[in-house]
Amino acid sequence: MLQERIALTGNEAMALAMKQINPDVVAAYPITPQTEIVQLFSSYVANGMVKTEFITVESEHSAMSAVVGAAASGVRAMTATSSQGLAYMFEVLYIAASNQLPIVMPVVNRALSGPINIHGDHSDTMGARDAGWIQLYSENTQEAYDNLIQAIRIAEHSDVQLPVMVCMDGFIISHALENLEILADEDVQQFIGEFIPHRPTLLNLDSPVTVGPLALYDYYMEIKRAQAEAMMRAKPVIRQVGQEYKALTGRCYDLLEPYKLDDADIAIVVLSSTAGTTRVVVDELRQEGVKAGVLKPRVFRPFPYEEIREVLAPVKAIAILDRADSYAGFGGPLFKEIRAALYDAPARPPVVNYIYGLGGRDANLNDIRAVYRDLDKIAATGWTDQLVRYLGVREEAIVHA
Amino acid sequence: MSVKELVERYCRTSKLPHIWCPGCGNGIIMGAVMRALDKADIDQDKTVIVSGIGCSSRAPGYMNFDTLHTTHGRALAYATGVKMANPDLNVVVLTGDGDCSAIGGNHLIHAARRNINLTVVVFNNSIYGMTGGQYSPLTPTHSYATTAPYGSIDRNFDLCKLVQAAGGTYVARGTTYHTRQLVDQIVAGLGHNGFSFIEVITQCPMYFGRKNKFPSAVDMLKWQQEHAVPVKAAAKMTSEQLAGKFLIGELYHEEAPEYTAVYEKEVIAKARGEVK
Ligand SMILES: Cc1ncc(C[n+]2csc(CCOP(=O)(O)OP(=O)(O)O)c2C)c(N)n1
Numbered sequence: 297m298l299q300e301r302i303a304l305t306g307n308e309a310m311a312l313a314m315k316q317i318n319p320d321v322v323a324a325y326p327i328t329p330q331t332e333i334v335q336l337f338s339s340y341v342a343n344g345m346v347k348t349e350f351i352t353v354e355s356e357h358s359a360m361s362a363v364v365g366a367a368a369s370g371v372r373a374m375t376a377t378s379s380q381g382l383a384y385m386f387e388v389l390y391i392a393a394s395n396q397l398p399i400v401m402p403v404v405n406r407a408l409s410g411p412i413n414i415h416g417d418h419s420d421t422m423g424a425r426d427a428g429w430i431q432l433y434s435e436n437t438q439e440a441y442d443n444l445i446q447a448i449r450i451a452e453h454s455d456v457q458l459p460v461m462v463c464m465d466g467f468i469i470s471h472a473l474e475n476l477e478i479l480a481d482e483d484v485q486q487f488i489g490e491f492i493p494h495r496p497t498l499l500n501l502d503s504p505v506t507v508g509p510l511a512l513y514d515y516y517m518e519i520k521r522a523q524a525e526a527m528m529r530a531k532p533v534i535r536q537v538g539q540e541y542k543a544l545t546g547r548c549y550d551l552l553e554p555y556k557l558d559d560a561d562i563a564i565v566v567l568s569s570t571a572g573t574t575r576v577v578v579d580e581l582r583q584e585g586v587k588a589g590v591l592k593p594r595v596f597r598p599f600p601y602e603e604i605r606e607v608l609a610p611v612k613a614i615a616i617l618d619r620a621d622s623y624a625g626f627g628g629p630l631f632k633e634i635r636a637a638l639y640d641a642p643a644r645p646p647v648v649n650y651i652y653g654l655g656g657r658d659a660n661l662n663d664i665r666a667v668y669r670d671l672d673k674i675a676a677t678g679w680t681d682q683l684v685r686y687l688g689v690r691e692e693a694i695v696h697a
Numbered sequence: 698m699s700v701k702e703l704v705e706r707y708c709r710t711s712k713l714p715h716i717w718c719p720g721c722g723n724g725i726i727m728g729a730v731m732r733a734l735d736k737a738d739i740d741q742d743k744t745v746i747v748s749g750i751g752c753s754s755r756a757p758g759y760m761n762f763d764t765l766h767t768t769h770g771r772a773l774a775y776a777t778g779v780k781m782a783n784p785d786l787n788v789v790v791l792t793g794d795g796d797c798s799a800i801g802g803n804h805l806i807h808a809a810r811r812n813i814n815l816t817v818v819v820f821n822n823s824i825y826g827m828t829g830g831q832y833s834p835l836t837p838t839h840s841y842a843t844t845a846p847y848g849s850i851d852r853n854f855d856l857c858k859l860v861q862a863a864g865g866t867y868v869a870r871g872t873t874y875h876t877r878q879l880v881d882q883i884v885a886g887l888g889h890n891g892f893s894f895i896e897v898i899t900q901c902p903m904y905f906g907r908k909n910k911f912p913s914a915v916d917m918l919k920w921q922q923e924h925a926v927p928v929k930a931a932a933k934m935t936s937e938q939l940a941g942k943f944l945i946g947e948l949y950h951e952e953a954p955e956y957t958a959v960y961e962k963e964v965i966a967k968a969r970g971e972v973k
Contacts, residue, residue, distance in 0.1 A: 352832065
């Protein structure tokens with residue numbers, strides 16, 4: 297397998313992957329920090345480098361609606377967005393999922409308003425976590441590129457047929473230049489294969505269908521249950537696609553990415569780019585003889601609770617870092633679900649939560665070191681009186697009502 | 698009033714300097730709005746300025762009034778809420794061409810239809826400025842944009858016609874070149890009891906200008922000077938003479954029942970049993 301090594305920003309890498317995927321329809325509306333992806337893509341369209349129909353719609357609500365329309369008629373359709381754009385798509389996200397349309401969408405994570413903020417956090421995609429979309433989180437430019445290509449196979453798999461969001465951190469990854477290995481166009485095409493609709497589509501004269509009819513208390517629950525099952529079936533498919541991708545590229549993709557977790561006493565669980573920062577601290581601590589580890593979930597939906605329980609159960613104290621808050625809903629979304637997953641662990645380890653990095657607030661090495669220091673204490677006593685904490689907040693700058 | 702006096706009286710000076718690029722017309726429009734508010738003798742403490750999202754929508758952040766910076770496209774919906782809650786307030790909406798005619802187009806036609814007493818100033822730079830120069834519903838056909846490297850094929854709105862057709866009762870168009878007239882148009886809009894709409898043709902040298910062969914902001918202002926035709930002059934011109942030009946001045950004016958007044962009279966008073 298011939299792979300080229302080049303330097304690209306996260307957005308450029310996503311745009312390149314989209315070009316190599318060469319979808320039939322892309323509908324898009326600009327929003328920082330995602331804009332560049334669809335803008336670059338529009339130049340590929342204008343220069344005849346892809347066969348895509350490109351629709352410059354007047355809002356994200358229309359973008360997702362147009363993509364749903366295209367996918368329902370049996371073609372490969374994509375869009376991309378961030379933050380307010382994702383929030384504005386919200387209604388249609390559910391339509392895409394309930395109609396089981398294999399749409400793939402890069403989401404460049406950005407804080408939600410207000411206050412208005414353009415920088416990276418996960419409140420946008422975490423807000424959409426129960427919309428019925430598969431969610432893959434990417435640590436760096438390479439993963440963003442690789443995840444987007446794999447997402448096509450996952451979404452379109454006959455056992456799955458669900459939309460997929462491929463998330464990467466706004467600015468930190470979307471605008472940072474990194475080296476990555478890219479595949480040749482033909483290899484991407486061969487990997488993703490021809491688009492085969494596995495469900496009835498519009499415009500099939502031999503078998504006309506209605507997409508999106510009314511289903512009240514008579515059928516609604518069965519449809520929702522089928523959707524949940526498709527999501528559960530996605531787990532083995534994600535792993536299988538990861539293995540095939542590894543055979544092609546040598547790069548490993550699974551549901552989770554543990555680092556030095558096998559014998560760890562203390563561990564941090566964190567999504568996306570902060571995982572890299574955390575690994576640096578783990579290496580330092582290991583030098584000092586501290587048995588620290590990291591778990592980076594790559595997949596948040598479907599939530600790999602069994603796998604997470606298995607790798608985390610032996611750890612003595614665990615900190616979950618959430619780049620999104622749920623405002624006194626007992627910790628961030630990642631925390632809640634992981635803590636619930638550990639309820640059935642033989643010896644329930646203490647699990648604490650840190651809300652961090654909101655609105656692009658830096659999470660630096662010192663912040664991560666402080667978390668491991670806290671964990672050290674918690675592991676020693678097996679107890680803490682403060683389960684949910686905030687990292688890097690200037691307490692003195694908070695205006696209390 | 699000198700610029701210094703204007704700024705000291707009507708700007709949040711601690712928020713300056715502004716973020717706009719060199720040559721941008723947004724400052725000219727913001728200045729015109731402040732001069733108009735001054736000229737119309739509007740009470741600064743009874744005025745709310747509402748904006749959406751975009752370069753233009755940053756303006757209220759610099760203005761020393763009660764201001765509401767909202768979400769992309771929704772300024773008119775928020776402003777409608779402000780005005781309905783307190784009809785005594787002067788409510789001014791500052792919005793971009795994308796903000797009010799793409800993502801927020803629906804609110805525009807409905808606010809006009811109701812004839813609610815808002816004064817809307819659209820900063821029409823023919824492009825989505827803040828996100829880096831994608832074409833908007835007001836980008837003239839065949840113009841270039843980052844999303845239209847071979848020229849846009851979309852037809853653009855004539856927003857003034859749209860607003861008039863939707864029910865707006867004061868409609869005017871100005872430019873950042875014709876600043877004195879612009880101030881008067883905004884004054885007239887502020888004085889009009891109904892939905893007032895002022896479209897301002899402005900320059901974005903950074904994204905629209907560079908892509909469309911305007912070497913500088915000055916060239917864009919010259920273009921405005923050469924292509925704008927006052928309504929009165931246009932009446933004496935043939936359609937050939939008017940080809941490629943655009944009209945400036947008061948385009949439409951009508952007195953019609955204003956929404957909050959009608960609401961008070963026909964809904965609230967009836968609900969209270971004050972009238973039958
Ligand atoms: C729901 C949503 N979609 C997209 C954006 C990104 N966005 C911010 S400003 C803007 C366009 C601004 O263009 P315009 O209204 O013409 O104002 P200008 O910046 O040119 O003054 C866009 C698309 C957003 N903030 N919210």
